[in-house]
Amino acid sequence: MDEHPNVTAVREWSKQIENGDLMAAADGLADDVVWYEIGRSEPTRGKEALRSRFSEMGDYEINPTTHDVVGNDEHVVQLVNVTARNTRTGQSLDYRTAEIYHMQDGKVTARWAFSDDTARILEFFAT
Numbered sequence: 001m002d003e004h005p006n007v008t009a010v011r012e013w014s015k016q017i018e019n020g021d022l023m024a025a026a027d028g029l030a031d032d033v034v035w036y037e038i039g040r041s042e043p044t045r046g047k048e049a050l051r052s053r054f055s056e057m058g059d060y061e062i063n064p065t066t067h068d069v070v071g072n073d074e075h076v077v078q079l080v081n082v083t084a085r086n087t088r089t090g091q092s093l094d095y096r097t098a099e100i101y102h103m104q105d106g107k108v109t110a111r112w113a114f115s116d117d118t119a120r121i122l123e124f125f126a127t
Contacts, residue, residue, distance in 0.1 A: 010101060010103075014066045016028075033110065037113065038097075060085065061085045062083075079099075084124065091124065095117055097116075
């Protein structure tokens, strides 16, 4: 059975992120993407605002690897293993997330993330 095109799109987009090519990965996002993050009450709205948000995270290296991806015409769910490192303190954190994407025309229009330990993630990124 062939993989759904939205699943393929997220897999390709994720490989670009895993390889550090964030500019190429941005092509997988709709210009008006709504990006919900763990621990933030308001989403980041728009591709340009998201680029700016990620540039603010200068003390952190975040290395995701895809465990699995499933999806259909409207949604994709990606299971991700993440290693994050604070380059200033040397501390690191391993965690898992389920990333849920709303898809339209092969692009991510909205994203939500849920983790295995939200409290640890919030504490780590607060340092």
